[in-house]
Amino acid sequence: MKHLIVYAHPEPESFNRAILETTIATLQQNGHEVIVRDLYSLNFQPVLKPEDTAAMRAGRTPQDIITEQEFIAQADAITFIYPIWWTGLPAILKGYVDRVYAYGFAYSVGEEGIVKMLTGKQGFIINTHGTPKEIYDQMGMTDGLKITSDIGIFDFVGIEPVGHLLFGSIGSFGDESYYKGLLKEVEDKIDSLFPR
Template sequence: MKHLVVYAHPHPDSFNHAILETAVNALEAKGHEVVVRDLYALDFQPVLKPQDTAAMKSGDIPDDIRTEQKFITQADIITFIYPIWWTGLPAIIKGYVDRVFSYGYAYAYGEEGIIQLLKGKKGLIINTHGTPKEIYDQMGMTAGLKITSDIGIFDFTGIEPLEHLLFGNVSETLEEAVRKDILRQIEETINSLFK
């Protein structure tokens, strides 16, 4: 299987980067082909500009958007790995969705309503956040994050959401035992989802 991992964290020594490495290593150990798009390392431009939409309407897709769309088109599985900031997606990955999952590429509208143009693909999302999981669960934020990303992005465009892992209380002071347990859970999830 061909996997596209879209990764968004500004610090190469972050726990999110350890999650990325764990996911990639688990997939490659099973013989899967993996492409990583590290949005910060790429210096991806997240701002959807008027010239972007004008160019796309005329069929002249900007080069950086076309490049990312090619990676999505070639992938069977799309995995997003990013931290939750201010109860949402970091600007760089939100901008990636705004620009790359564009009308006419990822979705369209027809007489019957929404046309999902990325059908046949599957998706996985892995998130960390600093708030304890119990608090996010109690306030409905965990469910809200799953709705906005799993349904609002993946399902909306036809990508079948397979799993959405959210790990709370993650900070620089994360205990080593907890860190190892989270990475173990990620490896186990990947091993169970992808044979």
């Protein structure tokens, strides 16, 4: 399979980076092709400007958007790896979705309603957050995050959500064995979703 990983974390030494490296290694060990789009390293422009929408309506999609859309079109599976900030996506990733998952590419509208244009692909998400997982679970935030990303982004455009890992207490819990256990969970989940 061809895997596209969209990664959004600015710190090179973050736990998200360790998750990214584990994800890449596990997928490659299972014989999959992996492409990573590190939005911060790419200095991706996240702001959807009026000129962007005007150009797309005129059939002149900006080249940076076309580049990302081509990676999506070629992928069998798409993985998002990002931290939860203010109970949502980092601005750079939200802007990526705003600009790249555009009308006419990712979805359109027909007589029956929304037309999902990215069917046949699988979607997987890995998140980290500082709040303990138990608190997010109790307040309904975990379910809310899954709905807004799995359903509100992936399913909306036809990508089948196949898994979503949310890891809490990141940065506030210093036990090395805790982080190793989370990386093992990433590895095991990828092995089950995307075996050889």
